[in-house]
Amino acid sequence: MKEKKNIKVRDIIKNAIIGVVLILSIYYSLKGIDLVQLWNYIKTANIWFIIIPVPIMVLSHWFRATRWKVILEPIKKDVKLRNLFATVMIGYAVNNIIPRGGEIVRPWVYAREEKISFSGTLATIVLERLLDLFMLVLLFGIVFIYFSDKIIAVMPTSINYKNIALIILLVAAVIIICFYPPFFEFLIRTLIKPISEKLYHRALDIFNKFGQGFAIIKNPKKYLNLLFQSALIWFLYALPLYIMFYAFSFATHGLDFLDSVLLLVSSGIAFTIAPTPGSFGVFHIVVKLILVSFYGIQPEQALAFATVNHGVGYLVQVLLGGYYIIKDGLGKNIFSISLKKVQEEPEAQNSNQ
Numbered sequence: 001m002k003e004k005k006n007i008k009v010r011d012i013i014k015n016a017i018i019g020v021v022l023i024l025s026i027y028y029s030l031k032g033i034d035l036v037q038l039w040n041y042i043k044t045a046n047i048w049f050i051i052i053p054v055p056i057m058v059l060s061h062w063f064r065a066t067r068w069k070v071i072l073e074p075i076k077k078d079v080k081l082r083n084l085f086a087t088v089m090i091g092y093a094v095n096n097i098i099p100r101g102g103e104i105v106r107p108w109v110y111a112r113e114e115k116i117s118f119s120g121t122l123a124t125i126v127l128e129r130l131l132d133l134f135m136l137v138l139l140f141g142i143v144f145i146y147f148s149d150k151i152i153a154v155m156p157t158s159i160n161y162k163n164i165a166l167i168i169l170l171v172a173a174v175i176i177i178c179f180y181p182p183f184f185e186f187l188i189r190t191l192i193k194p195i196s197e198k199l200y201h202r203a204l205d206i207f208n209k210f211g212q213g214f215a216i217i218k219n220p221k222k223y224l225n226l227l228f229q230s231a232l233i234w235f236l237y238a239l240p241l242y243i244m245f246y247a248f249s250f251a252t253h254g255l256d257f258l259d260s261v262l263l264l265v266s267s268g269i270a271f272t273i274a275p276t277p278g279s280f281g282v283f284h285i286v287v288k289l290i291l292v293s294f295y296g297i298q299p300e301q302a303l304a305f306a307t308v309n310h311g312v313g314y315l316v317q318v319l320l321g322g323y324y325i326i327k328d329g330l331g332k333n334i335f336s337i338s339l340k341k342v343q344e345e346p347e348a349q350n351s352n353q
Contacts, residue, residue: 046248131226267287
């Protein structure tokens with residue numbers, strides 16, 4: 001009972017923080033904006049350059065599913081791409097309502113459907129995120145070299161290096177565990193086994209199943225494939241931003257494809273630091289800040305671009321994800337999945353095989 005109460009309190013605090021970040025980011029993105037002029041920019045945008053990116057957005061999600069298929073190979077052979085794509089879109093739909101919720105729902109849905117380990121499937125999502133983090137850092141390095149003067153000018157004067165160090169340590173820990181599992185086994189044997197034999201075996205079992213999701217990294221032949229697919233996914237993320245430049249006549253400001261990469265990387269970093277449902281507010285304020293600060297675009301036009309780009313992507317994810325949620329009969333229960341529930345249900349299915 002006390003544990004449930006603590007979880008509820010943590011959820012309330014987390015949701016309150018997300019709510020505050022959402023409200024503040026929307027407030028600051030709209031601060032000083034002429035709403036009439038904002039609407040004029042939106043309604044006069046070239047509709048064709050808004051529609052053309054839609055299939056590209058869908059294609060980027062499809063290639064995310066194909067990359068996931070490669071990562072899943074050690075766990076599940078003969079994976080159907082349709083099922084992976086559907087699960088990817090369900091995860092996006094949930095993320096647009098519950099920040100990071102899709103990262104738990106996606107492996108739960110797929111593990112339940114394929115009757116495989118949830119822990120192993122969750123590990124593939126962690127590996128996915130590490131690949132995305134690698135691409136984000138790589139792209140940041142590229143745009144930082146190209147836009148270094150402008151980026152330094154808008155960066156805060158004080159940076160919390162403790163948070164940066166913590167992130168580096170966490171990534172390093174994951175890498176050590178992935179490439180050298182005996183290290184983690186040594187830790188749990190030393191720290192947990194003397195306290196509880198049962199808890200030790202439970203932790204070891206979860207770790208072994210979780211390790212299945214990282215099995216692909218033991219096959220160096222797949223590295224080039226994963227790297228290529230990751231680069232392709234991020235290219236397809238940046239391309240709609242670039243195409244929509246033409247919907248707002250940004251070519252007159254000298255914006256090119258590398259500028260769309262800058263917007264993608266900046267909004268990606270911002271969302272990583274301050275996640276909100278569907279990146280609402282955070283995406284808008286970052287894109288507006290860069291377009292105004294770097295290129296001298298009018299704030300209303302910059303926010304109109306951010307609103308349209310975000311709105312189209314949001315609708316694609318929610319409509320496709322919602323379709324598969326209804327089609328697969330998941331319904332409202334998908335938004336009430338707890339971490340305890342996702343750990344129990346798929347594992348229980350495995351034990352019944």
